[in-house]
Every structure is written in C-alpha cells, then in structure tokens.
Amino acid sequence: MSEPMTHEKGSVPDHVPPELVHFWDFRTGLGPCPHAQVAALHKGPRVFYSPLSHQDRSEKPVGTWVLTKAEDIRQMLQRADVFSSAQPRSHAMGETWRLIPLEVDPPEHGLFRTPLNPLFSPARIKQLEPRLRELTVDLIEKLKDRDECEFIRDFGEQFPVRIFLELMGLSGDDLSRFRKWADTIIHDRINRGKAMGEVKAFLVEQIALRRADPREGELVSQVMAMKVGDRPFTDEEVMGAVFLLFIGGLDTVVSSLAYQFRYLAENPADQARLRADPSMIPDAVEELFRAFPVVTTARIATEDTELAGVQIKKGDMVTGSTLLSTSDPTEFANPEVVDITRSPNRHNTFSFGPHRCLGSHLARREIQIAIEEWLKRVPPFTVKPGTEFKTLGGGVIGMEALPLVWSRPA
Numbered sequence: 001m002s003e004p005m006t007h008e009k010g011s012v013p014d015h016v017p018p019e020l021v022h023f024w025d026f027r028t029g030l031g032p033c034p035h036a037q038v039a040a041l042h043k044g045p046r047v048f049y050s051p052l053s054h055q056d057r058s059e060k061p062v063g064t065w066v067l068t069k070a071e072d073i074r075q076m077l078q079r080a081d082v083f084s085s086a087q088p089r090s091h092a093m094g095e096t097w098r099l100i101p102l103e104v105d106p107p108e109h110g111l112f113r114t115p116l117n118p119l120f121s122p123a124r125i126k127q128l129e130p131r132l133r134e135l136t137v138d139l140i141e142k143l144k145d146r147d148e149c150e151f152i153r154d155f156g157e158q159f160p161v162r163i164f165l166e167l168m169g170l171s172g173d174d175l176s177r178f179r180k181w182a183d184t185i186i187h188d189r190i191n192r193g194k195a196m197g198e199v200k201a202f203l204v205e206q207i208a209l210r211r212a213d214p215r216e217g218e219l220v221s222q223v224m225a226m227k228v229g230d231r232p233f234t235d236e237e238v239m240g241a242v243f244l245l246f247i248g249g250l251d252t253v254v255s256s257l258a259y260q261f262r263y264l265a266e267n268p269a270d271q272a273r274l275r276a277d278p279s280m281i282p283d284a285v286e287e288l289f290r291a292f293p294v295v296t297t298a299r300i301a302t303e304d305t306e307l308a309g310v311q312i313k314k315g316d317m318v319t320g321s322t323l324l325s326t327s328d329p330t331e332f333a334n335p336e337v338v339d340i341t342r343s344p345n346r347h348n349t350f351s352f353g354p355h356r357c358l359g360s361h362l363a364r365r366e367i368q369i370a371i372e373e374w375l376k377r378v379p380p381f382t383v384k385p386g387t388e389f390k391t392l393g394g395g396v397i398g399m400e401a402l403p404l405v406w407s408r409p410a
Contacts, residue, residue: 073320083299164249169218182250259292293322
C-alpha cells in the first residue's frame with residue numbers, strides 16, 4: 001500500500017481524489033452560529049474528505065469522509081454491516097472495553113439494546129413526567145424574580161442533569177464535577193483519556209456499592225441485573241453501559257436546551273406565538289430539534305464500498321452530522337427557515353437505524369416541559385446585549401454561555 005499524501009493539518013489517503021479534499025473541523029472550526037456555518041457546506045460537493053476528524057483519538061490527526069446529504073447519512077447509519085460503530089473510545093485510556101450498546105454492531109447490538117430500551121420507553125417517561133415538571137418549576141421559581149440569568153448555568157444544565165443523576169441514584173451535589181468530566185471527554189481531545197479514567201474509577205466505585213446494596217429503581221442497579229440472552233452482563237459490559245448513560249445524560253440535552261432557548265430569545269415573534277398558544281409547543285420543539293441538532297457521529301468502513309459515487313476503502317472513517325442531514329435542501333423545503341409549524345418534519349436529530357438515541361423520548365419531553373413552564377413564569381426574554389457566543393465543538397456541539405435578560409412587569 002502506498003503512503004498517504006501528507007498535509008500540514010493531517011494526511012489524505014492516495015485513493016481520495018484531490019478535488020474532494022476540504023479542510024473542515026467539527027471540533028475547533030465552528031464560530032458563534034455553527035448551524036448556519038455547517039449548512040453552508042451544502043454549497044460544495046455531496047461528499048468530501050477532510051484530513052481532520054472530530055473523533056481523533058490519537059495525537060496525529062485522522063482524516064474522514066464527510067457526508068452532507070440526509071439520504072447518504074441514513075445509508076451510513078442503516079448499513080451497520082459496512083459502516084461499523086465498533087471503535088472503543090476506551091482506547092484513549094489504553095483499554096478495550098466498549099460503550100454499550102453504542103460501540104456494538106448488529107446482530108450483537110440488539111442483544112444489548114433490547115434490555116436497555118424499557119429504561120427510557122414512552123411509558124417510563126410518562127411515569128417520570130410529574131417529577132420533570134416539579135423540578136422545572138422549582139428551578140424557574142428560584143430565578144424568575146430576577147431580571148437576568150446565565151441560562152446554561154442556572155437552568156439548562158441544572159434541569160436535565162439533576163433528573164438524570166436522580167435516575168442513576170447519584171448526588172446532585174457533584175453536578176459541577178460531573179459536567180466538567182463530560183465537557184472534557186466530549187470537547188477536549190488532549191485531556192479526554194484522563195477524564196475517562198476518572199469517570200471509570202468513580203463508576204467502578206458506584207457499581208461496587210450497588211453490588212453490596214442493590215437499589216431498586218435506579219439505573220445502575222437495573223443495568224447490573226440485565227441479561228444478554230441467557231447470561232448476565234459481565235462487569236466490563238456493565239461498565240460500558242453505565243459509562244454511556246452517565247456521559248449521555250450530562251451533555252446532549254443541555255446543548256439542545258441552550259440552542260432552542262437562544263432561538264426563542266432572538267426571535268420574539270415565535271416566542272410570543274408559543275406564549276399565546278402553548279398547544280404549538282410540541283411541534284415547535286420538533287422544528288427546533290431539526291434546526292439546531294447537536295450531534296456528529298462517525299463510522300469505520302469494514303470493506304471497500306461506494307457511497308454517493310465515492311469510492312470508500314476498508315478502514316476509512318466516514319462522518320455524518322445531524323447538522324448537515326437536517327439542513328439538507330433536498331430533504332427540507334427552505335431548511336434555513338425555522339418554521340415552528342413545519343409538517344411533516346422527518347428529521348433524524350436523534351439519529352437513524354439501530355443506534356437511534358436511546359434517550360430521545362426523555363429529551364423531547366424535558367424540552368417541551370422546560371419551554372411550557374418557562375413561558376408561563378418568565379416575561380419575554382432576549383439575549384443580553386453585547387453577548388459574544390463561543391461554540392464548543394466535537395461530537396456534541398454546545399455553547400459556553402447563554403446570558404438572558406427580561407423586564408419584570410411594573
């Protein structure tokens with residue numbers, strides 16, 4: 001095999017046509033309006049190759065094919081036999097255990113996914129709804145009489161993260177430490193391995209405590225009691241499943257809340273429409289999920305194949321971002337327009353295929369309730385004048401802060 005071409009920012013395999021090489025970085029290349037910035041890629045080729053990948057797990061940059069069309073991204077996500085998820089992130093700490101079920105391919109994937117599904121089923125989320133609403137109201141009541149807040153710190157991370165910690169049976173007193181771990185693992189390639197090691201050590205301790213004293217109804221104890229077929233989860237599999245739940249529960253909904261509330265703050269007409277008619281909120285949330293997705297994912301080709309007319313070789317990384325699939329003009333009419341009455345709304349913000357987001361029902365209901373209760377209690381709000389947004393890149397994008405202001409009625 002010939003050596004790949006070397007570029008100052010990475011390398012490009014010889015089978016990649018030079019005209020398809022485009023330097024793009026989902027980690028550090030995003031400005032204050034990342035969704036519009038990513039959507040501009042639709043003006044270029046259907047598929048391109050970047051010498052940089054948001055999923056670099058080594059000191060040297062790793063390149064990736066980037067798919068821009070929703071149809072191609074669905075193919076990648078659906079064809080798990082050709083585009084594999086089996087890329088253990090534990091390699092960052094010199095280990096080989098897998099995140100369950102994310103880093104497991106079908107048919108084995110289904111053996112793990114099936115027992116996990118009931119944890120976040122629609123029926124289970126319905127049972128949780130009174131607590132979701134109670135915590136939402138409690139947090140809003142603590143800040144509504146002020147005239148400003150930093151939304152992410154004061155509400156955006158408090159609400160979904162505290163709910164998830166309750167589900168896992170963990171103390172909310174450690175919320176800031178947990179969030180720092182998640183931010184490092186998702187957004188900081190250099191320090192990722194160290195943070196993963198700290199999370200693993202913490203979870204090993206929590207699993208040991210529950211082996212000695214199982215706690216009914218808590219996610220960790222429930223995972224420990226699960227079976228793969230006719231055998232129990234191994235210790236390594238318990239770790240992989242609990243680790244994924246832990247990190248997943250600390251970040252994605254926080255980011256989604258931030259972008260959706262930023263939109264409402266910057267678009268007073270739509271904010272007023274939802275205040276006047278709360279029955280519009282569920283459809284509006286679906287459109288906000290479409291317009292402001294946060295996840296980018298990657299797969300590894302298990303064989304030579306072709307996708308969208310491009311030759312992909314075994315071992316190539318292929319990236320599909322929800323920021324691209326939901327802004328695809330061949331999939332959505334006027335995708336750059338946020339239409340809170342859009343119907344139908346066939347977005348894949350929660351992914352597609354066997355690895356569709358396990359917690360999608362919880363995320364959707366959390367944000368619906370957050371908007372409902374916020375609009376009931378907080379006067380019309382806007383972004384604090386002079387705010388300069390900073391985007392956190394990586395597999396899950398986020399914003400560093402969202403300062404909001406409002407005026408109390410006289």
